[in-house]
Amino acid sequence: PIDVQKTVVAAFRDIDANIFCEFIARPYHSWECGLNEHTNRLIKRFYPKRTDFSQVSHRKIAELEHTFNTRGRKSLGYRSPNEVFLTHLLAA
Structure with a gap:
């Protein structure tokens, strides 16, 4: 088997x-x-x-993630990762 x-x-x-x-x-x-x-x-x-991330709140990390995910990137044609993700999601 x-x-x-x-x-x-x-x-x-x-x-x-x-x-x-x-x-x-x-x-x-x-x-x-x-x-x-x-x-x-x-x-x-x-x-x-050397930041101790165990001392950084989940909210602060989520805010940083949001900042990065809504910021345009040259490698994405100056679109944000969120825009690219939504484009692929809606195309599927």
Whole structure:
């Protein structure tokens, strides 16, 4: 008999490995993830390095998320992530 749980877990690990290969830059290769580096710099404008995020309220983090998700990005044709998401959602 086939162990379905083991098969699903194995498939998930394969998918998970492929996703991480796409989105994590190699150490000391920051040019591979310009948008990630840019976003990190933006976060540091609000919360300096070594900020203890366990002391930051969920509301403050949600406000920062809203700020970033409604801000136009060059890589998205100066549309916000929210606009792009809604466009794809309505097209589906």
